[in-house]
Amino acid sequence: MRVRRWAADAALGVIFAVVLAFWAVRIADSWGGGYWRFDCAAGAVVCAIALARRFDPARTAVAGLAVAATAVLAARFADLPSEPGPAMALGLAVLVGTAVKTLPVRTACAVAGGGLAVAAGSLVTAHTLAAGVPSVTLMNVLAWAAAVVAGLCPRLLDARRRAVAEGVRRAERLRLARELHDVVAHHVTGIVLQAQAARLVSRKSPEKAGDALADIEAAGSDALAAMRRVVGLLRDPDEPAETTMPGRPGELGELVERFEAGGRTVRLRLPDEEETAAWPPEVAATVYRVVQESLTNISRHAPQARSVTVEVERDRETLTVEVADDSPQCPSRHHQRGGYGLSGYGLIGMRERVEALGGTLRAGPRPGSGWSVLATLPVPVSPPRPRPARERAR
Template identity: 85%
Template structure:
């Protein structure tokens, strides 16, 4: 036990002794003789048990309640002053409050119910029932209620803190899971696509195999650098992380999305890219810009993995007043298992990113043929600027 705990128990022991002495004096003054002895002895036993509660709160509470119940029955049949007296009631309050604060729910309910039964049990030993609820009974019930509240309040605070902490940990795990998925899935998919292209080149034009291998090497280096950024963040969360694509400062003009699409086009697919003016993208909040980049990145990764026979892709980012719409669509043919294949962690991560900003995400087959991922994000109102188109 800490020094503060010993000091608190020492102060509590002094209070117990003062209350027991005061009540013994009152009994001796009103009842005379040695009637005070039983109350003082029984109350002292419960108070000592209360001081030892830290070693085993459940057993201490059970022992204290047993002693108090025995005292009530003894006072009833031996015609002694009402029990439990103030000293015993105070000791029981400490035991009940500790139980409510620290013990499991079932045990806590049992101790609290036992405390209430003992408090109301003083009606059996009351000598003035005709005048209404005896003052001793009212005092015992009030002390019991105060003990329950005193134990329940910090218990609820602890539960709320745990819930908040768990929510923060879960949000952080999901954030890291999204980042790892985005980094690993995108870069590894690029490496796989480049390796497949290298195999074809090696058969048809062996002299160009070196260029394909260089592309694989570059994709591997990018993957390694991205993984190092994420691992560095995990190892030292206080260290500022390198800016991720689409992070603070917008999208570096439109170059980052252009580079992303350019790497995808290197796989042999034509991409039509429609973007707002660079000056407008610079006004987007960092979290919006980052989400736009990740949605496009994950959508292109899914096309590489699940729609290898698609011939053209359209990437569109449009602004309409306070709504930003991001859509990535391909022209691949429908397959019976395509929806299942695209229901992995990538779509889950995209939906979490979009919904965290108050937006919506829809992914599914397009009318006729192809697949579309469409995200809408709320953005602050700004001056509308014309669109431009790229190929």
């Protein structure tokens, strides 16, 4: 990178030298004498400052503008050729473009405004005002405009890249936060409930305490395995998300079985396995997480619930997931369950998952008694699979 910069500056220096020599010859031909010396000296100073712009873009820009403004005033009162000349205009364009590209917004705007003032100041040194806009002024304004555009375009592109990168990082953080919440809330809640049950069992039936402790150990092992999957996402970002997403066929049944071990009855209704296997991975994972978080919420906030219904149905391009319980209503329940999980992030996480797929989520008390979580997800219709020839013959 450094070699490229030095090469670019060397090429720019050659261009400066060629423009200076060209304009000195033009002035000598048209004005005669030594009039070219002032323009050549002032232009060389600004060009040299432009070549040093990488060390301090702000100070070099201010220095270049100051030299150019001084040259304009000197040309006006000493009756010299119009300033800024082409070489000085080119040097100022390099300084202004670099400032607009790299400096903070206010400083960049100040430098750009100073460049425009110097370009417009060339009017006071023009010798052909009666013929319209002087060519020197037009050249300086065009050089200034090109410099602003050249500096502004990469600045805007860089800002857009940063915004996109920040959006991707934020989405990734939210995804990992949801995964961590779902894993921790579900498994830790199960461990806590089983530990509470073990305390009761140890008092009433000490001989069954070993089984309760074995259940706690199994729940802890499941929690560790789930945490390892999430940590794997952090350590290996190139791993396909489908390999760590839950919701594969059969996992909902295992989830319900673990919940039923707490003493509640669950009525599970699912589409056939062939249809669930055709769901996109992100849809299957969202269905799993909605059911998981709803069951965790029941375990935490509805200990009186004895029966739970989990229904997953598909109607053309719409997939509906509903988890409902039969717990009695109580005044404080809506406040307790409104948060859904750790620190109130459960419901937020579920809604983010569902809305990210273009769906909707509704959670609240059912008429009469119980609580319901209803999620609706759009699912594209998959083309029908061709039947074998033998089956078509039937």
